[in-house]
Amino acid sequence: VSLTKTELKDIQSLLTKKGRKLKKSFLAEGVRLLEEAARHRMRPEAIYYSESALSERAKFLVERFQKLAVSAEPIPLRQLESLADTESTQGILAVFKEPSTALAELYRPAYRRILLCEHISDPGNLGTLIRSALAFEFEMLILTGNSAEPYSPKVVRSSAGAIFGLPVAVCENGELLAFVTLHRMFLVAADIAGQAASVQLRQIPRDQPLLLAVGSESHGLSPEMLAAATARVRIEHATSVESLNAAVAGSILMKEVYELTK
Amino acid sequence: VSLTKTELKDIQSLLTKKGRKLKKSFLAEGVRLLEEAARHRMRPEAIYYSESALSERAKFLVERFQKLAVSAEPIPLRQLESLADTESTQGILAVFKEPSTALAELYRPAYRRILLCEHISDPGNLGTLIRSALAFEFEMLILTGNSAEPYSPKVVRSSAGAIFGLPVAVCENGELLAFVTLHRMFLVAADIAGQAASVQLRQIPRDQPLLLAVGSESHGLSPEMLAAATARVRIEHATSVESLNAAVAGSILMKEVYELTK
Numbered sequence: 001v002s003l004t005k006t007e008l009k010d011i012q013s014l015l016t017k018k019g020r021k022l023k024k025s026f027l028a029e030g031v032r033l034l035e036e037a038a039r040h041r042m043r044p045e046a047i048y049y050s051e052s053a054l055s056e057r058a059k060f061l062v063e064r065f066q067k068l069a070v071s072a073e074p075i076p077l078r079q080l081e082s083l084a085d086t087e088s089t090q091g092i093l094a095v096f097k098e099p100s101t102a103l104a105e106l107y108r109p110a111y112r113r114i115l116l117c118e119h120i121s122d123p124g125n126l127g128t129l130i131r132s133a134l135a136f137e138f139e140m141l142i143l144t145g146n147s148a149e150p151y152s153p154k155v156v157r158s159s160a161g162a163i164f165g166l167p168v169a170v171c172e173n174g175e176l177l178a179f180v181t182l183h184r185m186f187l188v189a190a191d192i193a194g195q196a197a198s199v200q201l202r203q204i205p206r207d208q209p210l211l212l213a214v215g216s217e218s219h220g221l222s223p224e225m226l227a228a229a230t231a232r233v234r235i236e237h238a239t240s241v242e243s244l245n246a247a248v249a250g251s252i253l254m255k256e257v258y259e260l261t262k
Numbered sequence: 263v264s265l266t267k268t269e270l271k272d273i274q275s276l277l278t279k280k281g282r283k284l285k286k287s288f289l290a291e292g293v294r295l296l297e298e299a300a301r302h303r304m305r306p307e308a309i310y311y312s313e314s315a316l317s318e319r320a321k322f323l324v325e326r327f328q329k330l331a332v333s334a335e336p337i338p339l340r341q342l343e344s345l346a347d348t349e350s351t352q353g354i355l356a357v358f359k360e361p362s363t364a365l366a367e368l369y370r371p372a373y374r375r376i377l378l379c380e381h382i383s384d385p386g387n388l389g390t391l392i393r394s395a396l397a398f399e400f401e402m403l404i405l406t407g408n409s410a411e412p413y414s415p416k417v418v419r420s421s422a423g424a425i426f427g428l429p430v431a432v433c434e435n436g437e438l439l440a441f442v443t444l445h446r447m448f449l450v451a452a453d454i455a456g457q458a459a460s461v462q463l464r465q466i467p468r469d470q471p472l473l474l475a476v477g478s479e480s481h482g483l484s485p486e487m488l489a490a491a492t493a494r495v496r497i498e499h500a501t502s503v504e505s506l507n508a509a510v511a512g513s514i515l516m517k518e519v520y521e522l523t524k
Contacts, residue, residue: 134500160505235517238398240427247390
């Protein structure tokens with residue numbers, strides 16, 4: 001069955017920031033991403049697929065969603081391709097409701113490790129950080145400043161599906177700093193002028209939740225975030241490069257925190 | 263002075279793989295990348311700039327290259343933009359001769375740490391690995407399989423200029439394996455089915471050069487590379503994600519090697 005022009009346009013609008021904001025929904029495409037969604041028990045609003053383009057693995061996935069009573073519509077490949085953000089579609093995509101990004105709503109007092117990204121505007125870097133955060137048992141991500149949109153197709157894809165397993169809050173620095181004070185968080189700031197991470201991170205108290213803050217590649221964290229930090233840490237490396245890629249730096253620090261506090 | 267149509271086409275061709283192969287040259291644009299080139303004493307064949315678009319920092323850079331007797335041509339902004347791979351040009355770009363990528367020619371017996379990338383096809387990931395390699399004092403990069411082209415604009419940009427400081431060899435697996443045997447290299451393979459990196463890497467011998475091998479995200483290293491490995495290591499993380507981003511995984515392993523062998 002073909003989608004009507006209006007239906008098609010409605011879904012296509014989710015490829016844009018404006019459309020996502022309006023519909024409070026987002027898209028994810030491809031077998032691997034949707035398998036991760038299923039694994040994290042994220043139920044799509046609807047899936048769209050083209051029988052002719054489905055692998056065995058993709059067929060199995062369609063059945064799996066059908067058993068969960070997800071609306072599953074077979075559509076012509078030509079239509080599916082017009083909804084895809086990538087060049088090769090794998091014949092399946094899904095629409096999800098955007099989870100809340102309200103900090104107060106997402107936060108749980110049991111959280112011990114939270115990642116803060118300030119001005120991480122590259123979607124590939126943000127997606128990679130989400131993936132590493134889930135791998136290193138960070139329980140939540142907070143985005144401030146001019147960061148990429150967490151549910152844009154490129155972030156979703158770069159997260160390799162980890163976006164389905166990690167609560168993501170978006171807020172202003174003011175709200176964040178009040179939150180840090182309220183919950184007595186130990187705020188660790190990544191800072192190339194900071195002290196050696198390998199030494200500093202050993203001082204992390206066990207009885208305080210940790211907030212690890214990573215800033216933009218070109219400018220680092222804002223002065224107000226640095227001022228609020230309990231510790232400022234840098235990753236030791238040779239001076240032949242000025243700094244590491246932001247996703248790499250954040251991931252290395254998360255790994256160290258994971259090993260020291262697990 | 264405007265470039266002639268032919269001159270313009272000649273430089274534009276460097277934005278394509280075919281053109282780079284033919285001319286054995288590559289492009290780098292923007293102040294930061296070219297400052298890194300200067301810092302690593304890489305002398306461009308020529309620079310092109312548009313006076314009106316230059317910042318003070320960019321003007322200083324133009325003078326610096328002029329003092330090195332580099333051919334520096336002022337061209338109209340419209341022409342410069344047609345040569346740029348990015349949307350905002352910063353008013354300056356340079357043409358460099360592609361260094362040799364022959365393994366035998368680049369290798370020095372004094373090298374202690376070499377990174378091997380097999381099938382790293384994403385240019386962003388490859389550039390990021392080049393940047394981390396230089397940061398963690400790896401002295402050379404070897405590319406095998408279906409890896410991205412090291413001197414493509416996207417790799418050059420993602421390396422944040424580290425490409426100017428790291429010799430990059432490109433070869434076939436056969437040549438590489440002969441090289442490993444000849445130089446008695448300790449070959450460490452990143453492998454999600456391997457043993458804990460934190461334990462395994464402590465066994466690295468001090469008197470043997472180390473080759474760290476990282477494979478593609480979807481398929482890992484090839485069976486022949488795994489078979490040739492002296493040790494197979496995995497980065498410990500939660501099972502909530504299947505694997506880390508390839509650039510993150512490679513960077514984490516390089517950092518551990520750097521700390522254990524420095």
